[in-house]
Amino acid sequence: MTTYQLISSDDHLTEPPDAWQSRLPAKLKERGPRVVRTKEGDGWVWEGRPWTSLGLGVQAGREFKDYRLSGATFEDIRKGTWDPGERLKDMDKDSTWATVLYPNTGLSLPLIQDQELHEACVRAYNDFCSDFCKKNPSRLIGLGVMPRGGVEKALAELRRIGKLGMRGAVLQSLPSSGTWPTKEDERFWAEAQEMGILLHVHLKLQGVTPNFSPQDSAKLMNPNLQIVLRGYALIAQGCQDAFAGLIFSGVMERYPKLKWVAVEGGIGWIPYYLERWDGVWERQRHWAKLQLPMKPSAYWRRQVFATFEEDKIGIELAVRHPEYVGVDNLMWACDYPHGDTTWPNSVKSVRSQFKDVPKAALRKMTWENVSKVYDIAAPKG
Numbered sequence: 001m002t003t004y005q006l007i008s009s010d011d012h013l014t015e016p017p018d019a020w021q022s023r024l025p026a027k028l029k030e031r032g033p034r035v036v037r038t039k040e041g042d043g044w045v046w047e048g049r050p051w052t053s054l055g056l057g058v059q060a061g062r063e064f065k066d067y068r069l070s071g072a073t074f075e076d077i078r079k080g081t082w083d084p085g086e087r088l089k090d091m092d093k094d095s096t097w098a099t100v101l102y103p104n105t106g107l108s109l110p111l112i113q114d115q116e117l118h119e120a121c122v123r124a125y126n127d128f129c130s131d132f133c134k135k136n137p138s139r140l141i142g143l144g145v146m147p148r149g150g151v152e153k154a155l156a157e158l159r160r161i162g163k164l165g166m167r168g169a170v171l172q173s174l175p176s177s178g179t180w181p182t183k184e185d186e187r188f189w190a191e192a193q194e195m196g197i198l199l200h201v202h203l204k205l206q207g208v209t210p211n212f213s214p215q216d217s218a219k220l221m222n223p224n225l226q227i228v229l230r231g232y233a234l235i236a237q238g239c240q241d242a243f244a245g246l247i248f249s250g251v252m253e254r255y256p257k258l259k260w261v262a263v264e265g266g267i268g269w270i271p272y273y274l275e276r277w278d279g280v281w282e283r284q285r286h287w288a289k290l291q292l293p294m295k296p297s298a299y300w301r302r303q304v305f306a307t308f309e310e311d312k313i314g315i316e317l318a319v320r321h322p323e324y325v326g327v328d329n330l331m332w333a334c335d336y337p338h339g340d341t342t343w344p345n346s347v348k349s350v351r352s353q354f355k356d357v358p359k360a361a362l363r364k365m366t367w368e369n370v371s372k373v374y375d376i377a378a379p380k381g
Contacts, residue, residue, distance in 0.1 A: 004097035004379055005347055009370045010263050010307040010333035011099040013132060014058055014081035015106060015125070017042075017074065023124035028117055032124075033105060040070040044105050046121075048113055056231070057104045060090075060337030060344075067339055069224065081337045084135035091139065094346045096334060097367075098376045100141045101129065102170060102202055102263070110148050110172050122147040122157060130164040141374050143168045143200060151175045151188050158192060167374050168198035168261070173205055181249040189251055193258040198373065202263040204238025205245070232339070239265030240273055243304060247277065250291050252299040259373070262306040264335065267314030271324035274300055301326070305373055307333040309340050310353055319361050327361045331370040 017035040024032045031047035043053040053070035058077040074082070080090035091099060103109075106125040112118040126144040133142040144161030146169050147153045154175040161169060174181060175188035192199055239262045246252060246260070277296035285292065292299075306329060308314055318327045332350065335341045342349040354362045370376065 002092045003095060005095045005366070006332065006334070006350065007097050007367050007370045007376060008099045008334040008336070008346075009261075009305075009331035009373075010102060010309075011336045012057065012081075012102050012104050012338060013106075013129065014054065014077065014104045014337060015128060016082040019105075019128045020121055020124045023127055024120055028120050031114070031117055032121060035074070037073065042073045043070070046112065047117065049108075049111060052108075056227075056339040058337050059339045060341050069227070078337060084132045084140060088136055088139060090336070090343065094334065094336075094344050096346065097379055098139045098141060098371075098374075099334070099336070100143065100167070100370070100374060101133070102143060102200075103129070103145060106145055107170075107172065107202065109145065115149055119147050119149065119153060119157075123160070126157070126161050126164065126166070130161075130166065133165075137165065138377060141167050141376065143170050145170045145172065146175070148173050148177045150177060151184050154188055155191060158188070158195070158197065162195055162197060166197075168200050170200045170202055171205060172202070180245060181251050185251075186254070189255045189258060193255045196257075198259050198261060200261045200263055201239060201242045203235065203265060205242040236265040236269045239263075239306075240269065243300070244273075244277065244296075247296045247299050248280075248290065248292070252303050253292055253294070256302065258303065260304045261331075261373070262304060264307060264309075264333070264340075266311045267306050267308040267318065267325070267330055268311050270300075270306060270314065271317050271321070274325065301329060305329045305331055305369065307331050309333050309335050309342060310349060312353055315353060315357060315365070318365075319357050327364050328369065330365050331373070332366040 020033040021029055033044050033046045035042050036045050036051055038051060041053055043051045045051050054072045054077065055069055056067065058072050058081055059067050060078050060081065078090065079086035103125060109118060109121050109125065112121055122145055129142045129144065133140040144157065144164065144166040147157055158169055169192070174185055176182055176184035243262060274297040281290065281292060281295050308330065318325050318330055334343050334346050336343045350366060371378070
């Protein structure tokens with residue numbers, strides 16, 4: 001019998017080859033996402049986008065020295081990345097009771113320029129995710145992605161994923177598709193708050209940074225360096241930018257019951273930025289006419305949760321200096337099957353990361369907080 005010790009607040013689905021092709025309208029299938037095998041392995045193509053490998057998003061179970069950007073096929077990656085039954089088996093191997101699921105390729109859907117195709121692909125992904133989670137909805141916690149194209153489009157899909165039973169919505173841009181919250185976005189925030197649905201920022205807002213083309217990469221001395229810097233070394237920057245905007249624009253002041261999750265950006269940066277934001281509020285709010293009666297850190301503590309994988313500094317600051325951020329808003333993640341994943345050694349990793357941390361704090365960050373946020377029931381027995 002499996003002893004479950006963890007709940008992961010951030011894992012991913014590797015969409016199978018038929019995820020879109022079996023769900024798109026017939027007239028859009030030829031232009032929609034499909035898998036093409038080349039000498040570099042399996043990769044995704046769609047209208048206007050060059051072949052892109054499965055990449056660093058399918059590394060679960062590999063030794064670090066065996067990580068590779070291309071060359072993977074669906075036959076040699078873990079079936080748990082795309083098969084729900086196998087995913088549950090992999091979770092059992094890692095003593096993980098439940099998982100909150102984000103897309104892999106689905107995070108790149110904002111790159112689709114044709115609006116009709118983009119919206120259809122968003123709906124198809126959300127249907128796929130819903131179907132995946134039906135295998136065991138108590139353990140597989142699905143989130144829907146929001147389309148770009150304006151508030152009406154976003155609201156329509158928000159209502160639809162609510163009917164599908166999704167536990168939250170992933171925003172990759174503001175509902176109005178602008179670069180700063182505006183009056184247009186207010187209807188979306190209001191309805192999301194009324195629905196009681198969680199809003200998620202996975203790394204950043206304002207869309208997805210396109211991949212470099214082969215022509216661009218050929219100009220670089222080390223074409224892999226931009227992937228390391230943008231995708232890994234600077235991973236927290238998008239969350240910092242997004243939540244500064246959401247707080248200072250007054251969104252959290254106007255919608256105090258609307259809850260947010262800052263995803264995959266880590267937590268070590270949070271105490272510094274809360275201190276910095278509070279300092280900006282103290283010094284600049286008068287001339288800037290900020291309509292914020294509370295310090296930014298108060299909104300964060302009231303409404304924002306953050307996920308992390310391995311972050312010793314963040315854990316230390318949260319536990320030893322709760323006046324900075326505390327442990328009530330932090331949620332551990334495995335990040336299966338990405339390059340940052342701790343699978344299948346999550347228990348070992350947690351024991352190392354949380355060494356000398358009081359059991360109550362460890363329990364909050366690795367189980368209780370995420371179970372409360374997503375209303376995850378504990379296993380029976």
